[in-house]
Amino acid sequence: MKPSSSRFPDNAAAALANPRLRAALDTLPGGLVAQRRAAVAAVPEFEALREAARAIRDATLDDLASHLEAFETKAISMGSKVHWASDASEACRIVLDICRAARARLVVKGKSMVSEEIGLNAHLEAEGLEVVESDLGEYIIQKRGETPSHIIAPAIHLTEADVAADFRAYHTHLPADRRLDTPQSLVAEARNVLRQKFLAADVGITGANFLVAETGSSIIVTNEGNGDLAQTLPRVHIVVATIDKVVPTLTEAMTLLRVLARSATGQDMTAYTTLATGPRRPGDLDGPEQSHIVLIDNGRSEMLASDMRDALRCIRCGACMNHCPVYNAIGGHAYGWVYPGPIGAVLTPSLLGIVETSHLPNASTFCGSCETVCPVKIPLVSLMRTWRERAKQQRLETWPARALSKLWISTATRPALYHLLARVAVAIGGALGRRKGRFSSLPFARGWLAHRELPAPQGRTFQQLWRETERGVPR
Amino acid sequence: MQAARAGLFVTCLIDLIRPSAGFAAARLIEGAGCTVVVPDRQTCCGQPAYNSGDRSGALALALQTVRAFADCDYVVVPSGSCAAMLKIHYPRLFANADAATQKDVSAFAAKVHELCAFLADVRHIDAVPGRYQGRVTYHDACSGLRELGIKSAPRKLLALVPGVDLNEMSEPEACCGFGGLFAEKYPGISNAIVTRKLDDATAADAGLLLAGDLGCLMNIAGKMSRTGCSVACRHIAEVLAGELSDPPIGRGPAEHP
Numbered sequence: 001m002k003p004s005s006s007r008f009p010d011n012a013a014a015a016l017a018n019p020r021l022r023a024a025l026d027t028l029p030g031g032l033v034a035q036r037r038a039a040v041a042a043v044p045e046f047e048a049l050r051e052a053a054r055a056i057r058d059a060t061l062d063d064l065a066s067h068l069e070a071f072e073t074k075a076i077s078m079g080s081k082v083h084w085a086s087d088a089s090e091a092c093r094i095v096l097d098i099c100r101a102a103r104a105r106l107v108v109k110g111k112s113m114v115s116e117e118i119g120l121n122a123h124l125e126a127e128g129l130e131v132v133e134s135d136l137g138e139y140i141i142q143k144r145g146e147t148p149s150h151i152i153a154p155a156i157h158l159t160e161a162d163v164a165a166d167f168r169a170y171h172t173h174l175p176a177d178r179r180l181d182t183p184q185s186l187v188a189e190a191r192n193v194l195r196q197k198f199l200a201a202d203v204g205i206t207g208a209n210f211l212v213a214e215t216g217s218s219i220i221v222t223n224e225g226n227g228d229l230a231q232t233l234p235r236v237h238i239v240v241a242t243i244d245k246v247v248p249t250l251t252e253a254m255t256l257l258r259v260l261a262r263s264a265t266g267q268d269m270t271a272y273t274t275l276a277t278g279p280r281r282p283g284d285l286d287g288p289e290q291s292h293i294v295l296i297d298n299g300r301s302e303m304l305a306s307d308m309r310d311a312l313r314c315i316r317c318g319a320c321m322n323h324c325p326v327y328n329a330i331g332g333h334a335y336g337w338v339y340p341g342p343i344g345a346v347l348t349p350s351l352l353g354i355v356e357t358s359h360l361p362n363a364s365t366f367c368g369s370c371e372t373v374c375p376v377k378i379p380l381v382s383l384m385r386t387w388r389e390r391a392k393q394q395r396l397e398t399w400p401a402r403a404l405s406k407l408w409i410s411t412a413t414r415p416a417l418y419h420l421l422a423r424v425a426v427a428i429g430g431a432l433g434r435r436k437g438r439f440s441s442l443p444f445a446r447g448w449l450a451h452r453e454l455p456a457p458q459g460r461t462f463q464q465l466w467r468e469t470e471r472g473v474p475r
Numbered sequence: 476m477q478a479a480r481a482g483l484f485v486t487c488l489i490d491l492i493r494p495s496a497g498f499a500a501a502r503l504i505e506g507a508g509c510t511v512v513v514p515d516r517q518t519c520c521g522q523p524a525y526n527s528g529d530r531s532g533a534l535a536l537a538l539q540t541v542r543a544f545a546d547c548d549y550v551v552v553p554s555g556s557c558a559a560m561l562k563i564h565y566p567r568l569f570a571n572a573d574a575a576t577q578k579d580v581s582a583f584a585a586k587v588h589e590l591c592a593f594l595a596d597v598r599h600i601d602a603v604p605g606r607y608q609g610r611v612t613y614h615d616a617c618s619g620l621r622e623l624g625i626k627s628a629p630r631k632l633l634a635l636v637p638g639v640d641l642n643e644m645s646e647p648e649a650c651c652g653f654g655g656l657f658a659e660k661y662p663g664i665s666n667a668i669v670t671r672k673l674d675d676a677t678a679a680d681a682g683l684l685l686a687g688d689l690g691c692l693m694n695i696a697g698k699m700s701r702t703g704c705s706v707a708c709r710h711i712a713e714v715l716a717g718e719l720s721d722p723p724i725g726r727g728p729a730e731h732p
């Protein structure tokens with residue numbers, strides 16, 4: 001997908017002006033946020049689990065190459081074919097080649113963020129394949145021609161009423177007077193439509209929440225069971241996953257799953273947790289004839305060697321965005337690429353470069369909520385701050401902002417001058433603002449004043465009063 | 476025994492906009508048995524520079540602040556976010572400095588306390604001069620809450636004020652959308668966030684909203700004035716110290732009976 005992160009302010013303005021989007025986002029605090037809170041409260045050792053999860057991810061990243069090799073060896077021995085892709089176009093080409101070799105025409109997909117990242121659907125469709133998303137949220141946005149606005153709830157920007165209206169428009173072969181007023185009825189309808197696709201599909205593509213080196217398996221978690229069908233029914237199964245997804249052992253994967261589900265949806269365990277280990281074996285009742293795993297780098301090894309390494313711990317639970325006041329206000333599309341919210345503000349500059357994406361790490365209040373909920377304790381605020389430093393070094397801010405901050409530092413590092421200037425400014429501001437106690441308009445601070453008043457200074461600085469009264473309380 | 480020397484780090488916003496909150500803080504620190512000193516070599520803690528990516532500017536201000544308070548036993552800060560800057564981020568800024576500087580900075584950081592935490596958890600005060608008749612609500616500003624863990628201290632202190640009836644908002648820990656320069660750079664988003672805070676404060680049915688950070692308070696009070704919301708805003712130190720002679724934040728004398 002073509003990034004629009006450089007137009008973040010316009011994207012955000014459009015989002016803020018969209019009442020339907022705001023209504024959809026208003027469900028977050030009482031939904032995913034409240035569910036996580038309840039789930040975490042029910043596990044007294046949750047903090048210890050977070051620490052364990054962080055340690056597992058860190059230790060794996062410390063020795064990523066050997067864990068990947070171990071995974072590859074085991075996966076091959078279980079009958080999978082392992083492919084390595086250094087970037088998006090190579091990954092797309094590999095997948096296309098597999099589809100062609102299998103003479104495939106119809107591909108069903110489970111939810112996969114990396115396939116969004118590499119633009120897989122568009123690539124396959126351009127080559128004449130039919131690609132059908134089978135996750136309900138992904139199915140809806142694919143039909144709408146949109147991209148996901150959240151990493152675990154791709155259609156969270158839509159209300160149930162939006163989806164019902166869409167289904168009536170798309171599924172014209174169904175009776176017009178059918179009821180579509182509950183989430184269940186929507187899921188049931190999508191299921192029926194998709195069932196035909198599952199049965200007819202030649203290739204199933206899924207992502208992976210984890211790749212287990214010990215067993216050579218990929219693990220996916222879903223709540224709809226669509227991923228299972230996508231990886232068992234078609235003749236060919238392709239896993240697309242970035243190289244940071246590997247976990248050494250099943251036991252460690254289980255620890256990660258415990259924090260993942262609770263952080264993501266507040267479930268103890270997602271409804272389906274499915275391991276895929278190679279193709280169908282003699283005597284198996286189902287399963288694909290071929291199993292392929294495409295391991296994608298696409299910027300990860302560069303991140304691993306950089307000061308953004310901590311961001312690779314991410315297990316894509318979405319908690320950081322659910323708890324982000326900025327995400328809650330504008331939703332995911334405004335961020336302009338695949339990964340929104342705080343993790344997006346760190347990942348997107350890492351993967352696309354800071355020049356076009358410098359708004360993202362800057363558009364944060366640094367409230368720190370994301371860090372307190374992240375199950376693998378990624379220091380998201382510090383990482384965003386590092387990107388702000390990069391942006392500054394590359395002179396990506398506007399010249400007035402740069403001049404002002406220089407002026408501030410050169411004054412504030414000269415205390416005598418600073419206090420003198422402060423007195424003058426405060427005396428003027430105090431005199432002008434005395435009657436109302438605030439300003440409604442000024443020749444500066446336009447952003448601030450667009451939505452709120454600026455409280456006026458009391459007229460003298462604290463330093464001045466303190467010196468005048470020789471410590472103590474005047475009046 | 477000589478009273479401990481507590482250096483008041485005034486914060487640039489209190490120095491410029493609301494000295495009365497600074498005097499309230501000074502009175503409270505004195506009441507907690509300390510001698511208050513206000514070094515005149517202090518200006519800004521460097522947080523705006525630090526958070527906008529200007530590390531060298533932040534370093535210069537940090538060094539200036541550390542030196543200004545060298546002879547104090549405590550450094551008390553009437554702002555959670557400036558306190559977190561001094562206590563948590565200064566040592567990080569100097570992580571690559573020489574050993575002597577690092578030692579100075581970590582000794583400095585150990586002396587730093589946010590005002591409420593200092594009064595309640597370091598000095599364990601059991602009385603305050605202030606009194607206030609009415610219902611108030613308290614906004615937990617982000618840095619103090621999440622970086623310094625300040626949650627119970629302000630509430631313990633408010634319980635010492637005769638007449639105060641604390642009614643919590645449903646989300647007292649929700650960010651107000653200030654974020655330093657964020658409010659100016661991304662005004663629309665900030666506005667959406669502060670609007671939620673206003674709704675929550677209004678629902679708490681309190682006449683007065685308190686917080687420990689003037690930045691958040693200016694944001695919330697500024698939005699309240701713009702929308703005609705009747706809830707007043709003050710720094711918590713003002714209520715604790717009984718410094719209520721100035722109008723609430725962003726209000727004129729006519730609105731202050």
Ligand code: SF4
Nearest residue numbers: 314315317318320374
């Ligand atoms: S950064 Fe942390 S909270 Fe955000 S999606 Fe990744 S694991 Fe979850």
